[in-house]
Amino acid sequence: MQHAFWHDKWERGEIGFHQKDINAFLVRFAETAGLTDGKRVLVPLCGKSQDMTWLLQRGCEVIGVELNESAVQQYFAELGITPTVSDVDDFTCYQAPDITLYCGDILSITPKLLGDIDGVYDRAALVALPEDMRRAYVKTLKAAAPKAQHLLITFEYDQALHSGPPFSVTEAELIELYGSERLQPGLASEPLEGGLKGKVPAVESAWLVNK
Numbered sequence: 001m002q003h004a005f006w007h008d009k010w011e012r013g014e015i016g017f018h019q020k021d022i023n024a025f026l027v028r029f030a031e032t033a034g035l036t037d038g039k040r041v042l043v044p045l046c047g048k049s050q051d052m053t054w055l056l057q058r059g060c061e062v063i064g065v066e067l068n069e070s071a072v073q074q075y076f077a078e079l080g081i082t083p084t085v086s087d088v089d090d091f092t093c094y095q096a097p098d099i100t101l102y103c104g105d106i107l108s109i110t111p112k113l114l115g116d117i118d119g120v121y122d123r124a125a126l127v128a129l130p131e132d133m134r135r136a137y138v139k140t141l142k143a144a145a146p147k148a149q150h151l152l153i154t155f156e157y158d159q160a161l162h163s164g165p166p167f168s169v170t171e172a173e174l175i176e177l178y179g180s181e182r183l184q185p186g187l188a189s190e191p192l193e194g195g196l197k198g199k200v201p202a203v204e205s206a207w208l209v210n211k
């Protein structure tokens, strides 16, 4: 998936993936996944997700990574906070108390930039990437946040009915990506209300990926 694809989406305001409500699986499984008070939580491909605000309110420190600068700016504007902005390695870093958003390509993120990460919250991140990028993405996260437990949310549907993103990701692929020793049995699977894009029957699932 080319960067231009996402920049276009943000420029045109075609951000159907953005939820105004907090993700129900996050609320249900944050405790199970250890996304609790005092934990440092990485939110890859974070957009301007309100889920980050929910994590902040629970006492987590949030570190997000997002390609599109306008998304990052919109997030802070909507939060009503003026961040400090600096250039760090390949990223523009937006920072405020307990929240740092790195603007740039997730594939360039490093352990040095992230520091110790306790948990990863992945909603609409893995599934936003095509298959070849998913491998590189998981490899990057493994190297950048080696001690993190992940709460991962995926979609599964007939890929022939919709080209993606979001892409359909099966349990078999998750085992291949994360390893059977890390991927725990699914936490929950529910039909997506109204279907994907309002037409394709899909199942949304929550997973725990161990350290």
Ligand SMILES: C[S@@+](CC[C@H](N)C(=O)[O-])C[C@H]1O[C@@H](n2cnc3c(N)ncnc32)[C@H](O)[C@@H]1O
Pocket: 006, 007, 017, 018, 019, 044, 045, 046, 047, 048, 049, 065, 066, 067, 068, 071, 104, 105, 106, 107, 123, 124, 125, 128
């Ligand atoms: C489907 S959206 C999900 C956003 C957010 N997770 C949410 O739940 O609202 C995917 C986001 O990833 C960003 N993105 C795409 N490719 C990226 C990359 N290589 N590095 C960082 N962010 C990327 C896009 O700009 C977009 O905001």
